[in-house]
Amino acid sequence: MTKNGNSLDQRTFDKLSRLYIIALSTIALSVIVSQILVRNHLDNQESDSTIINVAGRQRMLSQKLTKDVVSLSISNDEKSRILLKNKIRETLNLWQISHYSLQNGNDSLGLPKNNSEKIKNKFRAINSVFDTISNASKLIVNQLDENPAISIDSLASNIKKITKNERSFLLMMDDIVNQYDLEAEEKVDWLRKLEFSLMALTLLILLVEFLFIFWPTAKSVRATLSDLLSAEKKAKKMAFDADELSFAKEKSIKELRALSHAMDETLLFARISASGNVIHIGNKFSRLFKLSKINKEILFWKILSNKESEQLLIENLINQNKKTGWQGEVKGTLKNDETIWLEMSIIPYIPSEDSLELLIIASEITERKMAQLEIERLTAISFEEKMNQQKIISSKIIENQEKEQNRIAKDVHDGIGQMLTGLKYNLESININDLDKTKIKIKDLKELTTNIIKGVRTATFNLTPPELSDHGIVPAITKLTHELGRLTSKEIIFYNKTHFNLRLDSLKEINIYRITQEAINNAIKYAESSHILVSLSHSKKILSIVIDDNGIGFEPSKVKKVKNGDGGMGMTFMKERIKYIDGRMFLNSEPGKGTRVTFNIPI
Numbered sequence: 001m002t003k004n005g006n007s008l009d010q011r012t013f014d015k016l017s018r019l020y021i022i023a024l025s026t027i028a029l030s031v032i033v034s035q036i037l038v039r040n041h042l043d044n045q046e047s048d049s050t051i052i053n054v055a056g057r058q059r060m061l062s063q064k065l066t067k068d069v070v071s072l073s074i075s076n077d078e079k080s081r082i083l084l085k086n087k088i089r090e091t092l093n094l095w096q097i098s099h100y101s102l103q104n105g106n107d108s109l110g111l112p113k114n115n116s117e118k119i120k121n122k123f124r125a126i127n128s129v130f131d132t133i134s135n136a137s138k139l140i141v142n143q144l145d146e147n148p149a150i151s152i153d154s155l156a157s158n159i160k161k162i163t164k165n166e167r168s169f170l171l172m173m174d175d176i177v178n179q180y181d182l183e184a185e186e187k188v189d190w191l192r193k194l195e196f197s198l199m200a201l202t203l204l205i206l207l208v209e210f211l212f213i214f215w216p217t218a219k220s221v222r223a224t225l226s227d228l229l230s231a232e233k234k235a236k237k238m239a240f241d242a243d244e245l246s247f248a249k250e251k252s253i254k255e256l257r258a259l260s261h262a263m264d265e266t267l268l269f270a271r272i273s274a275s276g277n278v279i280h281i282g283n284k285f286s287r288l289f290k291l292s293k294i295n296k297e298i299l300f301w302k303i304l305s306n307k308e309s310e311q312l313l314i315e316n317l318i319n320q321n322k323k324t325g326w327q328g329e330v331k332g333t334l335k336n337d338e339t340i341w342l343e344m345s346i347i348p349y350i351p352s353e354d355s356l357e358l359l360i361i362a363s364e365i366t367e368r369k370m371a372q373l374e375i376e377r378l379t380a381i382s383f384e385e386k387m388n389q390q391k392i393i394s395s396k397i398i399e400n401q402e403k404e405q406n407r408i409a410k411d412v413h414d415g416i417g418q419m420l421t422g423l424k425y426n427l428e429s430i431n432i433n434d435l436d437k438t439k440i441k442i443k444d445l446k447e448l449t450t451n452i453i454k455g456v457r458t459a460t461f462n463l464t465p466p467e468l469s470d471h472g473i474v475p476a477i478t479k480l481t482h483e484l485g486r487l488t489s490k491e492i493i494f495y496n497k498t499h500f501n502l503r504l505d506s507l508k509e510i511n512i513y514r515i516t517q518e519a520i521n522n523a524i525k526y527a528e529s530s531h532i533l534v535s536l537s538h539s540k541k542i543l544s545i546v547i548d549d550n551g552i553g554f555e556p557s558k559v560k561k562v563k564n565g566d567g568g569m570g571m572t573f574m575k576e577r578i579k580y581i582d583g584r585m586f587l588n589s590e591p592g593k594g595t596r597v598t599f600n601i602p603i
Contacts, residue, residue: 019217023209030205034198038191048184050110054098055177059170061095065137066166069159072140078148085144092137099130102176119179126172129165136161268342268362271349272300274322276315279357288364290335300360304332304342321346322358329369330362341369468513472503474536476513477545480520481534488524490532497537504543504603511577512545512601515585518574519547519597527551527595538603545599553589 068088075081098109103123105113115123136158143150143158269282276299281291289303301314310331317326326346334340344362351357468476478494485492504512516534523532529551537544571587574597578585583601 019213023213026205026209027202030198030202034195034202037194037198048180048187051102052177052180052184054109054111055102055173055180058095058098058102059173059177061091061098062133062166062169062173065091065095065133066162069137069140069162072144072155073152073159081144081148085141085148088137089141092134092141096134116179116183119176119183122172122176122179126169126176129169129172132165133162133169268360268364270300270360272318272358272360274356274358276300276318278303285362288340304330306335306337307333318346318358322356323348329365339366340364341366465513468509469506472501473509473512474500476509477516477534477536480513480517481532484520484524490524490530492520492532493534495533495535497535500536500538500543502538502603508581508601511581512543512599515574515577515599516545516547518570519599522570522597523547523549523551523595527553529594541602543601543603545601547597548594550594553591553593553595555591556587556589 065088068084068091071084072081075084097106100106101109101111103115103120105111140155140158143155268285268288270278270285271280272278278298278300281303285291291303299311299315301311301318304314305311310333314330314332317330320326325348328344330342330344332340332342341364342362343365344360347359347361349357349359465476465479467479474496481492481494484490503509520532520534523529527549529549531550533546533548535546535548575585578599578601581601583599586598586600587595588598589595
């Protein structure tokens, strides 16, 4: 079995089915496309033989027409001339129809109207010759219609036109037939190339399917078979364990029976069907709702309440959660119209494959719920007043903190810093007689003094940055990251993504600076990070500051429980400050994956 409960056989079969469907569908699609292209080309080429046949017949018809016209010269009797006249008219009609159909198309003859430009040009050249022969033949037919015994001299000029142009027509028609034949061969060559291309494409598709479908599938099947063999070994072990569990099962059944009896007597317990009908209800449930006799046709929600609105709510609750389960509070009404509150759990239970039952386990919480509702009512009344008081208190606290920090900064910078610097110079100028014994001590004193001065300067900078009041939050944070990076030897980068340069309310700027400072200090002190990125961006209504570090990370849920200590208080101070300026703080961290602190402040 796999982790998700499906067998390896089923999983492999489903995967193979999908892959083979994709492969066969691709091949089928390529075959269909090939057939469409070939069939389309063959349809276009279907009329080529007809065209060549009709075009070749035009030469024969022109020769026959000329022969019949010339035969008039040697035919003297009227009956022979009438017969030749009819032949000439029939030949002329067929010759004209074929000639015009070759150019303009004719569905009855199977001639399409798709001549190439070369053939069109050749027809334009031959049309004048055709018209000369055609007109001369029509005149001869008309003269014979009027007088079959007309003299041959009257027909001589038209006969001469026909015999004179007949050779030119044959040569031009030969050229047209050859062009038709050449174009037909070109179509055959194109079809041959198309078939070769389609064959190459099909082979390419088969190669791709082999490389990316069949070969990986074969590897997957081998791996699956290996998993199945491993699963077989596990199944044998499980069969052995099942025998051991059988004895434990019998013991558990006895314990469950005892537990069921205890639940009936001590808990509000019931079993109902998926449709809500009562199957079993515990004794304590019966006593609470004063049920003397249980009718199994009764619906459970009608037991809990005699009010239709409450019954409907409970019915919807059970129907919506009968497959997933539910836990929460339910309001009911006893027969004496007394309100009752239950903390109830709905647990789906499947006694067999084709049935579903629900286990109902509840406890009465009427007194607790009434007290809770009263507390919520009182809380709602005083909440707004408390919030206003909290803002006033926070404002005073922050204002006093700022004053105190300014005073401390001045004292540290002007007093302690100068005295420690003087101490360093005095220690460097000491003249010690025994240099060997005091060298190490003096070196340590120098390093200690230097560290004290560095700490005093860092504290001074942290307390009152002049850039904040003079230039605003962006220059202040820029200086903060630069100085802290220099003093701590950590890579601290500030990135103003949206080039924010606006000034805000002084109190808001101070709080933004302090929470940013606190977040960076936390990353320096506790995260053991080497890189810290402070990024700032803004929109029309929100200023966002994000502090990322690559430190050791932590679990935020544990920090929320800290009541004392720097880490917990620092987080508390940040929350108080961001709350005071109507902002929001988001904390994301995982052990070993660093920390991200995000502040969103309305502007």
